[in-house]
Amino acid sequence: MSTVTQTPCVGRPRAFDTEDALAKALEVFWRKGFEGTSLTDLTQAMGINKPSLYAAFGNKEQLFIKAIELYEQRPCAFFYPSLEQETAYQVVEAMLLGAASSLVDESHPQGCLIVQGALTCSEAGQAIKQTLINRRRDGEIALCERLQRAKDEGDLPAHADPLLLARYIGTMLQGMAVQATNGICPKELRSVAELVLTHFRDAFSKN
Amino acid sequence: MSTVTQTPCVGRPRAFDTEDALAKALEVFWRKGFEGTSLTDLTQAMGINKPSLYAAFGNKEQLFIKAIELYEQRPCAFFYPSLEQETAYQVVEAMLLGAASSLVDESHPQGCLIVQGALTCSEAGQAIKQTLINRRRDGEIALCERLQRAKDEGDLPAHADPLLLARYIGTMLQGMAVQATNGICPKELRSVAELVLTHFRDAFSKN
């Protein structure tokens, strides 16, 4: 199932690649946020006109939704793949170091689209704001469940609180996203991640 | 030195209180961010007309600057007063518990204006975005200097890295601000703060 409309076999063919155009839109939303991005910004970056944008993606809001879906599937996305690590420590390590690397990767905008895409907005953007809140929550819930599994498997000690730990790691990741927009240098961000990892290992690792 | 223009003794007197109006503006900016707030939002909340707003505060950008100055001076501001605690641990404790309390205080909008006021924006808002980045940085620098003093006084162990610790606490505070906009419940946010404090005490406290 593709995230974009598929081209039919009749009628004039599209002059642009929808995946490429969506990637360009993602890049703009990432830098400017949902409401900070205008349709002019989008059509210029995507190299298409407004009617083409609306025909291919619906409207600005639906385009943004498709952009965040692409965002979570892009090669450097680190969150959900981290859950598949073998141990709780390795999961957290993959997340924190992945964040420390990806959030300041200069091949794309700094920070996290899910955090900075619509942290605050006007009434018109409340639906998008809530969508991003839900995405952040979903991530923490998934981490919580992974840590609960680790506890069940004896991979985390009995005194560990999976929900609290997931909130803690989630808070750190969101804070690191803000640091990335601040322009923190990659080395410093990685040092912060490593400090958290040391804490986690000392307090919860069984090795 | 007041943050607002003082009323002269000649001419028609102002029909509104500038401090009250500024407090109303702060409340709106806090909820909607700089660019998510329109002049109509502001004038309605402040109970004044646009010419009065411009005469008293300059323009939208200058009004926002005055709002963040008021924000940092309001009674529940916790950051800078925390620096005056006696020990490094008490400083960090005051910050984290103050944040856990203030960020979700229901007597005002959730989260932190300095974080969510303009995390992303259009070209028109870049100056405000940078202003907020600088404010965040200033806070971390001040904390770093306080922790360095603590180290000099023997209040922090020799292996402690003030800059890294300040970045770590700053990252947590910024993450907690995002959690607050997520709608996290006060108890959970406090638990996260306490987990960080436990870590800090275990790793760096000399008591």
Place this chain on the structure above:
DNA sequence: TTAAATTTGTACCGATTGGTATATAAAATT
């Protein structure tokens, strides 16, 4: 070769954006 289907570019829509000109109202000063 014609008809049907689809995309393209242009030009436009009403609504809203931040900001201001202007005339009137209300005060202190002379």
Place this chain on the structure above:
DNA sequence: AATTTTATATACCAATCGGTACAAATTTAA
């Protein structure tokens, strides 16, 4: 009482917002 000074309310400004109508262009199917 007349003048000066400032604040008020209304009405307006050009520019931009997200979104669309429409006709020309380009393709496949009949």
